[in-house]
Amino acid sequence: MDDGEQHYHGVLDELRPEHRALRQAIPEVYQGFNAISAAALSDGALSRKVKELIAMTIGVVHGCDGCIASHAKGAVRAGATEQEAAEAIAVGIMMHGGPATVYGARAFSAIREFSAETVTT
Incomplete structure (x- = not known):
């Protein structure tokens, strides 16, 4: 994968x-x-x-x-498979509308990125 595919x-x-850095400042909260x-x-x-x-x-x-x-x-x-992720994202789109189509596409891209990694490693 090139860097563009590893966003x-x-x-x-x-x-x-x-x-x-934040964990060091507030370790109890992170724990x-x-x-x-x-x-x-x-x-x-x-x-x-x-x-x-x-x-x-x-x-x-x-x-x-980050999430x-x-x-x-x-x-x-x-x-999780790409199809399972797509269907979960579909629920987010149903609940949140247009903005979820943007971040849903980002999430699907992330799933595909990490899925490709597991196939090659």
Whole structure:
């Protein structure tokens, strides 16, 4: 992949030092957030894959590229397919309208980027 095809890797790379700096300033908050994330995303009645797709779609609705990147990567790692992601994004579009078509396309691009990585590695 060339750099143009790895936009969402870049989003995560860009955010990493910013998160690190903030985490050092407020470690208790990040510890709490990490605990909530681990609990919320663990397999239960809903699989981790479904939960990652839900989180990614919430990122679509809120227009959050960092959320999209993080949860698209998590969804792919949990076994989500491009079609499953597209259908989750469709729900975001139904709930949020036009703006979700922009961020939905971004999320689909992120899914495809991370999916291609898992195929080649």
